Amino acid sequence: MTLPVEHILEMQGISKAFPGVQALDKTDLFVRKGSIHGLVGENGAGKSTIIKVLAGIYTRDEGTVSINGAACDALAPAVVHEAGVRFIHQELHLVPYFTVAESVFMGQEQHGVLGLAGRRMRRRAEQFLKESLNCELDGKALIRTLSPAEKKLVQIARALIDDKARLVIFDEPTAPLASGETEQVFKAIRRLKERGISMIYVSHYLGEITDLCDEVTVFRNGATVAQLNRVDANSTQTIIHNMVGRDIDALYPEKKHSDGARMFSVSALGDNSRFFNVDLNISAGEVLGVAGLIGSGREEFIDTLYGLRRAEAGDMQFDGRELKLKSPADAVANGIVLVPRDRRNDGLVLNMSVGDNINLASLDEVAWARMEKRGLSLKRANELSEQIDIRPRNPKAITRFLSGGNQQKVVLARWLATQSKLFILDEPTVGVDIGAKVEIYQLIKELAANGAAVIVSSSDPQEMLGLCHRIMVMYRGEVVEDTPIDAIDFDSLLALSTSGARVASTA
C-alpha cells in the first residue's frame, strides 16, 4: 500500500437526481493538494452538476464532501467561499468601462478615511497581477482596451485578490480565446500552482488538459469512469476512449453522394477576430459537415456564410457568381437558407400558426398582387407537413405548442418551400428527441438527393459522421482538417476538435 495522498478536496459517492435524470450517480472526485486537476467528459456527463454541488448551488442527494480535510455537511456559497474555494466562471463578468483596479476590487473595495483608497487598490491590483498571474497591466487601463486573455486574468485576479484562495475551479477558461492567447492564461495558471494553489480545470480542449494538468478525472453519464494520476501527451487516447465508451448507433441514412457541379465556394474567408483564412467548397448533392467546439470560430463562420456577420477578408462564389452578403435577406434572395441554432428566437414566430410559419419565406408564391391566397397557402402547408410528418398535422396549430423536434421540422418545411439550392443547418437537432432526429436526418438526405448542397454545423461528432459526405474541422479559428468521411473516425474527429491534431491511433 502507498501512503495516503493528501487531498484538498474529496467528493465521494456523490449522487444528484433531477426529475427524470440521474445527473450524478455515486460520482467521485479527488483533488490532490497543490495539483492541477483536469475534469473532462462529454456534454451532459455531469461536470457542471458536480461543480454546482461543490459551489452549494445544488444540494447533493447523497455522498460526502471534505475540503482540506474538514468534512462539510451542508455546502452553501458562503461556506465554500470561506473554505477558500473560488470559481472562475466561463463568462467574464466585467464592466467594459471600469478600470482594471476597479474590476479587481469589485465587491471588496478598500476604504480609507476620505473615501475610496484608489491608489492603494491600483497598486495592489497591479502587484497581484504581476506577481501571482505573471501579467503586467496598468491599474488605470479600462477593461474594454484589454485583450481577451488580459480580461480573463483580471477576472481571475478578482477571485483571488483576498489571498485566501486554496482551491480554484476554472470552467473553460480559454473558450473565448484565440490560440495565440491561451499561453498567457496557462502561464498564469502555472504561476498559481507554484504559489501552492490547487486547481480544478474543466475543459473540452483535451490538448490543454494533457498540457496543463497533473491528474485527470473522466466523467461519463454522471459517473466517474477513470482517474488518471499521471498525465502526459499520450493520455489523450485514454481520455477519449473513456469519455465516449459507446458505439455509434445505426441512426443515419445510407449516404449516397453523386459528384455534382460546384455549387458554393469560399476562399480565405475571415473576420479578423474569430476565424481566419477559411476555404470551403461544396457541390450539388453534397452534405458537408463543419465541426468545431464552441469558441472555435465555427458559429461565427456559419453566421458569416448567411450574411449575419460581415466578412473582413476573402470572397464567396455561389453558382458561378461572386456573392456579397450584407444581411440574411441578401442570402435568402440568392437562394441560400439558414436554419438557425436558436430556432425559438431566430427561426420561428411562435405565436403564429404552423402554416403561416411555413409560408413565411415564400409568401410571394402563395400571394396574388401581394395578398395572400389563403386556400393555396393552407394547401401547401398541408402538403409539406405531410411530406415531413409534422405533428399535429394541422397547419392552424399554434407553433408554440409543438414539441422541439416538430418546431425544427416547421423551420425545415419553410425552407423546403423556397426550393433553395444551398442549405445551412446550424445545430439542426439540438433539443430534439431521437425519433425526430432520424426524420430530420432523412429530410437532409432528401434535400441533397434533390440536388441541393447542405452545410451542417454541429457540435455532435456522431451526427457529423453519420450524416455528412465530407467534414471540415475548425480549431481556434482555423480549419485544421477537410476530409472525406471515410478518411476520418470518431476518435480522430474528437481529437481534431479538442486539440487541433489527430492522435496517433493505438488500435
Add this chain to the structure above:
Amino acid sequence: MSGTNSVSRPALFSAGALFSAAPLIIFIVLLIYLGISAPNLTDPATINLILKQSVPTVVVCLGLATVVVAGGDDVVSGGIDLSIPATAIICAGILADQLTNHGSPLWSAIALAAVAAVTMGVLNAVLVVAIGMTPLLATLASSVAAVGVTKVITSSRRINVDHPFVIYIRDANVAGVPSAVLIAAVFVLLFCFAVHRTRWGMQLQAVGGSRDAAEVSGIKTSSLVAQSFFIAALAGFLASFFVLARGSGSTPGSEENLLLEMVLATFLGAAFSPRRIVTVWGAVLGAVLVTALSVGFKSIGVNVFWTGCIKGTLILIVVASAAYSGRAQS
C-alpha cells in the same frame, strides 16, 4: 497584445465618436451663438441668475444620476426615474398647502412632505425590484399618480407661499452668492462623494455596469437598486424647497419642464465624462448648461414654445446618441 495599456478614448474623428459627441458639439455651438447674440450672458449677475435658476434641476438630477448609475445607462431597460419631478411637485404642493392654507408650522409641513417622498421611493422600489417592472414604465406610472394627487391637494390652483424659510432660500445671499446655490452645492458635494468616492458608490456603479458581474462579486444588487430609487425620492423632496422658492409658491404643471430638463441634463452629462457614462458631476454640469440655454433664449427674445421645441430635439439627439454608443460598446 499585452503589456501596459493607457486609458484609451474613442478615436477622435471616427463617425461613431463624432455621433456620440454630437450633443456636446451642438450644445457648445448653441452656447457660443447665445454668447454672441446676448453678450450680457456672461455678466456675473446673469451667471448668478443662471445658477439660481438651475438649482431645482440640479437637485433632481442628483437623484436621476444615482438611479442611472445603479441601473445602467441603457435608455430603455436601464435605470431611470421619471417620477423625481413629480415627487418634487407633490412635496412642494403639500408644503404650500400646509404653510399657506392650513397655517401649519414648518416642521409639520416638512414631515408631511417627507412622508409623501418616502411613499414615492418605496412605491418605485417595490415596482422595479420586487415586481420586476421596467423602471421606465414603473416610474412613469407613479409619476402620473403623484401629479394626480398633487392636483387633488392643491385643487389644481397656484398657492403662494411667503413663509420666511422659503423667502430665505429665494432671496438671501451669502458673500454675494445666492443661498439656494450654496445649499445645493452642499448636496452636490455629498452626492458626488457618496456615488463616486465610497465603497457603496463603487458597488452602485458595479451593479449598473453589469448586474451579473456585481452578483458574482457578492454585491447585494437588488438592495442597491432599491436604495437608488429611495435616494431619488429624497432628491425630489430636497428639490421641492427650491421649486417653491423659485416660483414663490406651488404652480400646477411645473413638473413638465423640470422633467424635460432633468432627462436632458443627466444624459447630456454623460458626454462630459471621459468614459461616456452618466455621472453625478456630469449631470450637475448638464443642468447648469441647460438652464443657461433657457435663460439665453429668453434674453434674446425667442418664443418660449420654440425653446420647448429646441429642448425636445436636444433630448432626442442626446438619448439617440446614448443608445448608439451603448450599442457600439456591447
